[in-house]
Amino acid sequence: MVQNNIPQATAKRLPLYYRFLNNLNQQGKARVSSKELSEAVKVDSATIRRDFSYFGALGKKGYGYNVEYLLGFFRETLDQDEVTDVALIGVGNLGTAFLNYNFMKNNNIKIKMAFDADPEKVGTDIGGVPVYHIDEMEKRMAGMKVAILTIPAQEADRVTERLVEFGIEGILNFTPARITVPSHVRVHHIDLAVELQALVYFLKHYPLDSSEQ
Numbered sequence: 001m002v003q004n005n006i007p008q009a010t011a012k013r014l015p016l017y018y019r020f021l022n023n024l025n026q027q028g029k030a031r032v033s034s035k036e037l038s039e040a041v042k043v044d045s046a047t048i049r050r051d052f053s054y055f056g057a058l059g060k061k062g063y064g065y066n067v068e069y070l071l072g073f074f075r076e077t078l079d080q081d082e083v084t085d086v087a088l089i090g091v092g093n094l095g096t097a098f099l100n101y102n103f104m105k106n107n108n109i110k111i112k113m114a115f116d117a118d119p120e121k122v123g124t125d126i127g128g129v130p131v132y133h134i135d136e137m138e139k140r141m142a143g144m145k146v147a148i149l150t151i152p153a154q155e156a157d158r159v160t161e162r163l164v165e166f167g168i169e170g171i172l173n174f175t176p177a178r179i180t181v182p183s184h185v186r187v188h189h190i191d192l193a194v195e196l197q198a199l200v201y202f203l204k205h206y207p208l209d210s211s212e213q
């Protein structure tokens, strides 16, 4: 399949491209130039052209790219026709914000259920998502492949072990814990403190040339 040959860096940019092209399509635009795309998604146009060449979309000079063709490709590659159900573990400050945020607005990923250990939260419904007790995780999550972790760091290893045990395939980890998983499980860490520190470091040591903006 085509997507197996796409470099990981390119694959990571696909959702970004998809979102923008979807907006263009809804506005009735039939084509887009790599310059327009570049300005909108803040990726340089040479990178966009290289990315698009991996899936055979070669823009025509003076015409640009066909929005509908690209969207069709992205939809297939990103499985946009299929809704992916995700579970969220830990309905605290961060978890509650995610439940209230409707992922469906931009793509086909949906938080279907949430789990918490606090009896006061169990049985509630946040943003239309039911909250179950963590003891019911294995039973309720049967068949689900992706989980978001928004529990305290010290709970991360224990919960991860249970997720791995029943066959989870991907974990989006918001805890600062560096969880260990077998090689067949993919973990993406999102550490806001690290990102913020990196941003401040870059601002200080790699000031942007205003002409690049």
Ligand SMILES: NC(=O)c1ccc[n+]([C@@H]2O[C@H](COP(=O)([O-])OP(=O)(O)OC[C@H]3O[C@@H](n4cnc5c(N)ncnc54)[C@H](O)[C@@H]3O)[C@@H](O)[C@H]2O)c1
Residues within 6 Å of the ligand: 089, 090, 091, 092, 093, 094, 095, 115, 116, 117, 118, 121, 134, 149, 150, 151, 152, 153, 155, 159, 174, 175, 176, 192, 193
């Ligand atoms: N709040 C933020 O802005 C923020 C930002 C970045 C990262 N984080 C990280 O995200 C995680 C959650 O942060 P928070 O501020 O939402 O914390 P929080 O204390 O508000 O929420 C944690 C929730 O997890 C539940 N919980 C505890 N142990 C559990 C278990 N074993 N199983 C299921 N649920 C359990 C608690 O009952 C609580 O509802 C932390 O690891 C934190 O470091 C938070």
